[in-house]
Amino acid sequence: MAEEHRQMDGEKLAARIDALSPRRLAILTGAFLIALSALFIFEMNEKAKLRQTETELRLAQAASDGAAALNIAIMTGSPVRETMESLRPGGYTAQFHLSSSGDILTADGRTDLIDIPAGAIRALDIDGETRARLDLPGGDVALSWRRLDNGDAFLVAAPARDMFDRSRVWVLYAVIMGAITLVIASLMAAFIRQSRAAQSAAHALSTLTDFNAALSGGRCSPWFYDKKDRTVHLTKAFLQPLGLSSRDRKFTMREISALVHPQDLRTALAVISGEPSGVAEGVVRVREPGGGWSRSYFRTAPDATRFSRAGVAFDLVGAPHLAPGAAIAETRLRDAIESIPEAFVLWDAHGKLAIWNKRFAAIFKISAKVLKPGLEIDDVVTCAGVAGDVLAAHFGPLEDKQEENVEVALPGTRWAHVSRRRTAEGGYVVVATNVTDLKRRAWAQKKKERELQHTVEDLEKSRKELSEALRKYEYEKYRAEEASRSKSEFLANMSHELRTPLNAINGFSELMQSELYGPLGDDKYKEYVTDILSSGRHLLELIDDILDMSKIEAGRLKLEPGRIELEKILNECVRLVAKRAADAGVKLTASIGHAPAVWADQRAVKQVVLNVLSNALKFTPKGGEVTLTAEADLDGVTVIVADSGTGIERSKLIKLGAPFELSDSQFARSGGGSGIGLALSKALMDMQGGILALASQPGKGTVACATFPRRKEAKVRLPQFVRKEAHVLTGRDKAPAQIVATQAAE
Template sequence: MADEQQHLDGERLAARIDALSPRRLAALTGAFLIALAALFIFELNEKAQLRETETQLRLAQAASDGAAALNISIMTGAPVRETMTSVRPGGLTALFHLSPSGDILTAAGATDIIDIPAGTLRSLDFDNAKDARLDLPGGDIAVAWRRLDNGDALLVAAPARDMFDRSRVWILFAIIFGAITLAIASLMAAFIRQSRAAASAAHALSTLTEFNAALTGGRCSPWFYDHKDRMVHLTKAFLQPLGLSARDRKFTMREISALVHPQDLRTALAVLSGEPSGVSEGVVRVREPGGGWARSYFRTSPEATRFHRAGVAFDLAGASTLAPGAAIAETRLKDAIESIPEAFVLWDAQERLAIWNKRFAAIFRIPAKMLKPGLTIEEVVTCAGVAGDVLASHFGPLDDKQQENVEVALPGSRWAHVSRRKTAEGGYVCVATNVTDLKRRAWAQKRKERELRDTVEDLEASRKELSEALRKYEYEKYRAEEASRSKSEFLANMSHELRTPLNAINGFSELMQSELYGPLGDDKYKEYVTDILSSGRHLLELIDDILDMSKIEAGRLTLEPKRIELEKILNESTRLVAKRASDAGVKLTTSVAHAPAVWADARAVKQVVLNLLSNALKFTPHGGEVTLTAEADLDGVTVIVADSGTGIDRAKLTKLGAPFELTESHFSRTGSGSGIGLALSKSLMDMQGGILALASQPGKGTVACATFPRRQAAKVRLPQFIRKEAHILTGRDTQPVTVVATQAAE
């Protein structure tokens, strides 16, 4: 029991040491260092961003304070350079007093470090106070500028990374991380050395425990001879079965002489002490406590001397007829057969079972107590739990062959390569090697080859189908492009052909309406002339819209965005539709005073506003009202056209914006309109970076919003009151156009 407990303790210790293996410890340490590095990187980025934010805020404050101070200096005649030096925030900052065109008038501060090209300065928009970041060849520069009262500007600049040019943040973090890494690496190296030493000790203890257990089971013991004290040390593994001692013990040569049979005393003394020399092994009878004699076998190395002598002692009880050398040889043979990974069975010359191993018995589920030497093949088959026919056919003696090699299917979906050969004495030896994994890999390889072949065939078929589909797609694409080109050419040609007679019709109608060459006569003629002129003008507007849409689809419409006065355009548009509103009995209200300037094409803005007003008047009944207002924010100006007409269902709003799309509620009443005006307005707003949106409720009316940017490339948005209800038309299927950018004249 004590030996078993010691063995269990050794296994537990080895398991605990293996649980903290160097590889696992290195993985945990690496994970900790990665997490620490991620934390340092996050902190590093945060501190760098704080420095950049601090620089931008200080520059903005310095620009505001400096502009106020410079305004006072210019008014009082104080030196501008001294004022700029006094408001300089410090660090690597530079202040520039700029003319309205962007030329440098005065500079102060770190101008040797901050070098901004003149072209970059002239490209800045000094009309709006702004903080910016310039990407220059020498590095990023943070700038802030403010316009002065006299039209000049003050610009403050500094390195965007840090205006005070402090040391890089990553240096401190790199030193800290390196120190922590070095300390952890040192601790881990020491721990690994200590754990390896402990593991070696634990495994040595486990090995020693197993070695002692093996010696005890085999009734065998090592012995050691001390030539100084002339004493022999024997372990309890040899002594306890003989009843001599329950623990390890040392015996003097006198005690050995008393224990050994007189006839074997000379052999025992020669083997144990080397006197006389020349004897290295022999059988020795040892006295038992009951008075009998137990046979033992002592052995040492033939090269052992009297000063260095050790060996082993075997208890031969129960093997009185077995020679020691034969017993040891049989034991070694059995150990060797059990240690091989293959199933092994040996039949003697009489075709009876001689030797086998546990793997052979396990394959056929034969209980170990049922197998005995001398059994015939039929008796062994009877003992088999499964596959007795396979055992008889492939594991028994051969009939008339010298050898056989074959692959055999075993129980449990396993396969074995069985090799049978005839021995020199006339028996048969059979060895079965497990080839299940090889067979499975071979089957898997064949299956993969079939799958790969099928995949290649499928890919080849798909490639052919794809090639055919691509060819058809190219053909259909060519036909669609040709159809689109033909349509655009037809519309353009037709529109030009129609405009020529329409101009004549409208011109002659105007002459007849004015009665330039005399009265028409009957009033009905005047009414007919008025209808002809109205219809001709309406048809001419439709033709102009078709021409514009054709240009947009072809990508040939050219806009010239610049800074324009929106209020003027809105008033002009109102005057153009005022008579139409009066004739229709619709009240037209305009409130566009002080509308800010926008960045857009004047003709396109006017066309969009006229289209929205025309739609509102067209679908507002007699006695209704149409209002035109403007609402501005920092980035854009929204033109709002609201009417009290019949309104549109929200589900039908999605149809608007495409050419020639009409909604039944709008156009079934009047029968006029082609739907192209709203599509043209949508395209023009898309081209100018604006937003066109509609919000409507049936029976209450419609609100149309057109938002224009106040600056070039500004991002616009709808007013808050209409964002939830509005259906945005722009931003979908925008056509390519040509835009010619121009600078607004100051």
């Protein structure tokens, strides 16, 4: 029974290794690569479409922004070419200023790559559609245009495939697909080598198990002679049936002499030890424990020497008259039948049981003591412990057929392929091959194919959802940008509209205040005129700030940085706000001597300093003090404005810097302000590579720091004394210099 279990374990191991089919793995891997390729193709098409959509949207936005800028330039008399140069949207784009008849007045950008014939431009429906696509020799070109207020038109053109001419989408996916294929191929090669090695080992183990079982069933044993110790080794398969031992053991020559019949001793010694030589086989009688004699057959190679001898021993019990050659042939036949991995049974021409192996008996749980040659099929079915109907239907002799091949379900959820064929003498041979693992692998393959199909469907659904979300995102982004652009245009237009009457109000107020054409009369009129002029100037400053802010947001404010004398600008700012400080009852102190030159825009520096000083004066109560100092290091100069006002809480500092954002304090609201000053100053400092920061404590006052670079592209930082407490407004998504300052401050 132990041998039977070991044999079945070897068969299961071999079956599990056979289940690792390289062909099936290759099929599944191929299906995976095909599905992955299809997914990549879908993604490439979607990305190509997204690039085309992005080009069309950017061109539409550039045309709209350019038309608005050209309208302002034509209205103010600014050079059109300079305005067009400032409007370049980037990439491989070209811009054209067209007359009302379609002639090109001005061109800018990559006109060397985008050469649009004049006839094609005239053929466009300028008054109708706002975009088109032309098929030119160099490739498709996308166009977008807008009519100007004077009847001209502004047109923007770019390659329709991608205005930035980025690398083809398929290049990245081809590299990824190649890498994945290479890795999978390497893993498959290693797996196939390992599988084949394991398969060879498993089959070797199965063969060895079957060989041992065959030796045990055939009551034979290999023997080995050790000349040095003069011992011979025999296995229990030969010894146990004779009652000599239940395990493998070694016998000395003295023990062999005691066991062998005296008349056969010479033959036994000659075959085993080679002395005397020349004898290679012979029948030897061996003493049994009960006193009887058992016939055995010993054999070795004819060319065996005395120094290296081995052979085989057969037990001839049950065949007292059988010749040694016939016994050997029968033993070999039985060993061969037992060693095959399939269940085997042979019926003679009369339908009687002739030969079978242990696998056949194990399938139907038939005891080895019950099966005997000569039994009919009904008798064998009666002896079967399980599945007698299967045995009768598929393992017995055929009645009217020459052969049969069928798959049969066996007990224990096993399957076998049963083959029945007629023999030459008229009997039938039945061979049953275990195909359980093949069936399970087929079922598993179908299950995996279904799972793979579901996975592909889920991926396709996810891709469609992602594509729809991306399209919605692009649409919402376009709407937000359009809203921001419209807001900026509205502010710019309203600012220009308000400046015209306000300039007249301020001009007439100044004339009335100077009494150029005669006295006003009552003193109240003078007071009212002064209030009108003060309010008008304040409102004009707010409108100028709004106009500058809208230009910055629209990207149309252009600075001209250079080397400027900071000390001169600071003195001018002090003089401009000195009267306001005196009127407010605030002491203004300036200590700016020997302030070094900086690299910045003169107008922007003056505007930032005036905004910071104005805020300090505005929010400092009567009797307070505002100081202006400058501190320099190797890379930058920091203008420091400190006041003794009420101060701002740390949690409210983070809100400052956004347009129209004010502190929540009642004093700040009473001081008046639109919240544009700090936002405008922040934007101007960002554009110049500087830092704008605030530090404040409630009840103690506020310190504002504006740091300007001393050289072009210098990395500036705040002074050491204010880094820990300062809240940096600039550099949140801008240049590296500001990022360094922010990290140092935090």
